Amino acid sequence: MRMHDFTKRSVLIPLCCMVFLLGYLGVALSMGPLLLDSGLTNENFIPVIISTGGILLCASIMRDELKRTEEGKHGPEEKKGGRFSAKQAILIADLFLFILLYYWVGIIPASFIFTSIFMIFFDDSICHVGKKLLLSAIITAIVYVLYAIVFGVHF
Amino acid sequence: MSTFGQIFSGFAVLFQLQNFLALVLGFFIGLIFAIIPGLTATLAIVLLLPMTYSMQMNTALCMCMGIYMAGMYGGSITAITINIPGAPSSCMTGLEGYQLMRQGKGAMAIGHASFASAIGGTIGVLLLILISPIAVKAALLVKTPGKASLVLFAFIVICAMQGKGWKKALVMTIIGMVSSTIGMGVLSPTARFTFGSVVLMEGIEFIPVVIGSFAISEVLTQSEMLNREYQKVSDSVKDMKINRKDFLPRWSDLKEIGIVTYIKSSLIGFFIGVLPGAGGSLASFVSYAEAQRSSKHPERFGSGALEGIAASESSNNAVCGGAMVPMLAFGIPGDGVTAVVLGVLMVYGIVPGPDILTRQMHLVTPMYAALLIAACVLIPVSLMLFGPYYIKIVRINRIVLYSSIALIAIIGAYAATSSIFQIVVAVVIGIIVYFMRKEKYPAVTLILGALLGPMFEGYFRRSLSISKNNLAIFLEPDSLAFLLLTVFFVLFLTKFNKKEKPC
Numbered sequence: 001m002r003m004h005d006f007t008k009r010s011v012l013i014p015l016c017c018m019v020f021l022l023g024y025l026g027v028a029l030s031m032g033p034l035l036l037d038s039g040l041t042n043e044n045f046i047p048v049i050i051s052t053g054g055i056l057l058c059a060s061i062m063r064d065e066l067k068r069t070e071e072g073k074h075g076p077e078e079k080k081g082g083r084f085s086a087k088q089a090i091l092i093a094d095l096f097l098f099i100l101l102y103y104w105v106g107i108i109p110a111s112f113i114f115t116s117i118f119m120i121f122f123d124d125s126i127c128h129v130g131k132k133l134l135l136s137a138i139i140t141a142i143v144y145v146l147y148a149i150v151f152g153v154h155f
Numbered sequence: 156m157s158t159f160g161q162i163f164s165g166f167a168v169l170f171q172l173q174n175f176l177a178l179v180l181g182f183f184i185g186l187i188f189a190i191i192p193g194l195t196a197t198l199a200i201v202l203l204l205p206m207t208y209s210m211q212m213n214t215a216l217c218m219c220m221g222i223y224m225a226g227m228y229g230g231s232i233t234a235i236t237i238n239i240p241g242a243p244s245s246c247m248t249g250l251e252g253y254q255l256m257r258q259g260k261g262a263m264a265i266g267h268a269s270f271a272s273a274i275g276g277t278i279g280v281l282l283l284i285l286i287s288p289i290a291v292k293a294a295l296l297v298k299t300p301g302k303a304s305l306v307l308f309a310f311i312v313i314c315a316m317q318g319k320g321w322k323k324a325l326v327m328t329i330i331g332m333v334s335s336t337i338g339m340g341v342l343s344p345t346a347r348f349t350f351g352s353v354v355l356m357e358g359i360e361f362i363p364v365v366i367g368s369f370a371i372s373e374v375l376t377q378s379e380m381l382n383r384e385y386q387k388v389s390d391s392v393k394d395m396k397i398n399r400k401d402f403l404p405r406w407s408d409l410k411e412i413g414i415v416t417y418i419k420s421s422l423i424g425f426f427i428g429v430l431p432g433a434g435g436s437l438a439s440f441v442s443y444a445e446a447q448r449s450s451k452h453p454e455r456f457g458s459g460a461l462e463g464i465a466a467s468e469s470s471n472n473a474v475c476g477g478a479m480v481p482m483l484a485f486g487i488p489g490d491g492v493t494a495v496v497l498g499v500l501m502v503y504g505i506v507p508g509p510d511i512l513t514r515q516m517h518l519v520t521p522m523y524a525a526l527l528i529a530a531c532v533l534i535p536v537s538l539m540l541f542g543p544y545y546i547k548i549v550r551i552n553r554i555v556l557y558s559s560i561a562l563i564a565i566i567g568a569y570a571a572t573s574s575i576f577q578i579v580v581a582v583v584i585g586i587i588v589y590f591m592r593k594e595k596y597p598a599v600t601l602i603l604g605a606l607l608g609p610m611f612e613g614y615f616r617r618s619l620s621i622s623k624n625n626l627a628i629f630l631e632p633d634s635l636a637f638l639l640l641t642v643f644f645v646l647f648l649t650k651f652n653k654k655e656k657p658c
Contacts, residue, residue: 013594017326024333027348043340043347046612047333054329061322088378095371095582098565102575111562119558122378132554139559147206147570 010065018058025051090121112140158288165520168213169528177214178525181221182533188222189229190548191556192239193377196226197491197599201369202560204362204498205567212503213521219499220525221533223492224276227435227472228534231268231464232545236261244435244474247443247467254459262401263408265545267461268468269538270404271417275469276530278421279428279476284523287512290484294509297485299621301633303614306607308641309431309487313600315648316430316437324600327591331604332611334359334584341613342620354576361498362571363581364605368598369491370564371585374557376592397543412465416446424470428477430644434490435471442470475526483507483519486610491599494606501606 028047094117101110115136120129168174181203188199199222207215230242235252248268255264297305314324337348338358349355420442427438446466447456456463478489486507488494500507511519538545568581588598622628629638 009590010594013591013596014326017330021329021333024348031347043343043345046615047336047347050329050332054326054333057322057326057329061326064322085379088375091375091378092586095561095565095585099575099578099582102578107566107569111566114565115558115562118561119554122557123554135555136558139555139562143559143562143566147566 008065008069011062011069014058014061014065018055018062021051021054021058025055087121091118094118094121108140108144111143112136115139158284161516161520162284162523164517165522165524168517168521169217169524173211174214174217174521174525177210177218178221178529179533181218182225182529182537183221184218185222185225186229186537186545187548187551189226189241190232190545191551192233192241192549193373193380194560195242195369195491196222197495198369198373198560199226200492200495200499201365202563202567204365204495204502205571207499207502208571212505212518215499215503216496216518216522217525219492219496220522221529223475223496224472224526224529224534226492227475228269228272228276228468229545231272231468232265233549235264235268235464236546237549242435244439244471245467246436247439248464250443250457251460251463251467254457255461255464258459260459262397262542263404264459264461264464265397265542266402266404266538267408267412267464269402269534269542270409271420271465271468272472273531273534274417275421275424275472276475276534277527278418278469279425279473280523280527280530281476282422282425282473283476283479283526286480287483287519290480291509291512294484294512297633298631299614300618300628300631301637302485303611303618304629304634304637304641305485305487306611306614308637308644309481309607310603310611311641312644312648313431313603315645316434317597317600318648320595320597323594323596327596327598327600328604331364331601331606332608333604334364335605335608336612341609342616354574357574359580359605360572360577361501361605363568363577364584365495365498365602366564366568367581367584368588368601370560370567371581372589372592372598374561374564375585375589377553377557397546399539399543402538402542408461412462416449416462416465417469419449420446420466420470421473424473425477427470428474428489429480431481431487431489434478435474438470438474439467442466472530475530479522479526483512484509487607488603491602494599494602497606 025048028044028051031044032042094114097117098110098114101113104110105113116133119132119136123132169178184199184203185196188194189196200219203215203218203222207218210218226242227244230240230245231248231252232241234240234245234249235256238249238253238256240246240249252261252264252268255261310325310328314321314328317324335358337355339345339356340347346356423442423445424435424438427441428434443463443466446462447453447460450456450460450462452460452462474490478493481487481489482493482497484507486497488497497507500511505511505515505518565578565581568578569575571577588596588601592598618628619626628634
């Protein structure tokens with residue numbers, strides 16, 4: 001086993017889950033002892049049980065994945081060579097940008113900017129930007145008309 | 156009112172203009188989502204979920220039923236024509252249907268698939284209507300400890316269904332349960348895992364979790380597909396022409412398939428649907444295998460056997476009726492779609508269980524009627540009216556499609572909760588689930604964990620309060636029955652999963 005093996009996504013995911021569940025378990029335990037006068041009915045009983053089970057499962061998945069890596073077998077996507085692309089990073093950044101834009105310019109302009117960026121980068125090509133901006137405006141308008149008029153949601 | 160009287164009043168509610176229009180609209184939305192590879196009926200209902208807030212409950216439920224039935228049926232169209240199942244449940248249909256397509260009998264295969272879907276869907280709903288009263292009686296026998304064991308049974312069986320990936324499914328269930336523990340406690344007004352934050356006090360709502368898990372993660376997954384790959388799929392249907400008259404199944408073919416195949420497959424589909432987490436894919440696989448086993452011409456399977464299409468399609472549509480039984484009687488969803496429908500019920504403050512099937516039948520019977528009309532009327536009518544154009548749906552501009560889905564999802568998370576924090580939750584969950592799905596961690600078990608987690612905790616702790624912390628309360632007959640069933644299914648599924656499935 002090498003340190004490098006831990007950077008593979010198939011190993012990294014259970015590792016991250018394990019760290020998250022360890023933190024959760026720590027907080028659950030800090031809520032008080034498990035067995036007080038109310039015994040098993042304490043608020044932290046189920047969280048402690050499920051997180052402990054989860055940690056053990058994650059450790060087991062990690063062990064399996066490390067074993068597979070040692071044997072030269074890889075996860076389903078790693079085998080195909082599928083990697084997280086710049087396009088996906090931009091789409092994720094766009095999702096967070098929507099939240100910032102919501103505060104800066106309001107929800108409707110934020111939606112238009114979000115959809116425009118999404119349209120431009122979802123496609124492989126970046127041609128017809130003007131057409132995409134127009135389409136974004138139309139989609140934004142339709143979605144808001146749908147929500148606000150048809151379904152009566154107030155923004 | 157008698158059961159039949161209630162069913163008729165359900166039809167009366169369904170035929171109110173807004174409810175019927177909602178059903179038809181839902182059916183076509185479901186059909187579009189099922190035909191386009193990558194999109195599912197679950198995603199269609201997820202996107203609809205925030206909009207249901209302003210709808211009347213019956214209208215929203217009729218729409219969901221239309222989506223559900225069409226979602227099960229529509230996947231067969233691309234499975235047959237281009238060998239890409241629009242929904243996982245149509246995988247077996249594609250094995251036979253695509254062979255017929257290559258022989259120039261694609262329209263006939265679609266016709267048979269629609270006919271079988273209509274029969275399977277109808278039998279499934281009729282069985283649902285017949286079995287519901289029995290399910291209510293059974294549900295009334297289950298006390299609090301039994302309910303805790305039932306939820307545990309659902310968790311374990313759903314994870315065991317995943318075969319080799321059961322550990323990953325269980326981790327997702329646990330993460331779902333963990334997310335549901337944030338906020339106020341289940342039995343007492345104690346804040347848990349909030350770190351003093353007011354926004355965390357309101358907890359992580361179901362809608363952002365579901366939108367993140369299904370919609371945002373799906374959009375990110377689809378962005379991996381290159382334009383030229385999509386273009387190839389789109390071009391393959393460009394010059395495809397299908398005649399309406401070829402859809403009509405010939406009497407001789409129907410006789411050869413035999414009524415027994417339809418009924419047997421529908422029964423298999425229905426009872427597999429009753430099992431939590433089993434879903435249409437398993438039902439169509441089992442029925443297909445059974446049809447091949449009992450066929451007079453098993454050698455035809457794999458080279459365009461109509462029996463295979465009939466078995467696969469009638470069983471996956473019968474699942475719709477079956478999956479509603481545990482959802483309505485016990486609040487345990489049978490598959491991803493019923494999990495989201497359960498979410499719709501909870502949006503309206505309705506807790507499924509024996510009560511809904513006894514005192515609130517006015518909410519349930521329009522759902523039965525909607526499923527029945529969708530199966531026996533909308534499937535054949537829509538095929539004859541729009542059948543030749545179905546395949547053109549694949550050519551929808553995917554940039555427009557996915558941009559719209561992304562915007563509807565993100566606005567939906569906001570519209571449902573009026574909280575920007577819940578959008579952050581949806582986005583973060585969407586990104587995490589996207590990476591986890593790449594490693595075959597199933598999103599549906601996360602949803603079930605989030606949905607059933609509080610129920611399990613509530614029943615478990617209430618049982619212990621009743622018994623003064625004596626765990627022996629879980630050995631009462633109703634609870635013990637579910638615990639033994641759990642052991643039986645785990646053993647059975649371990650054996651079953653060793654069999655190799657074609658897709």
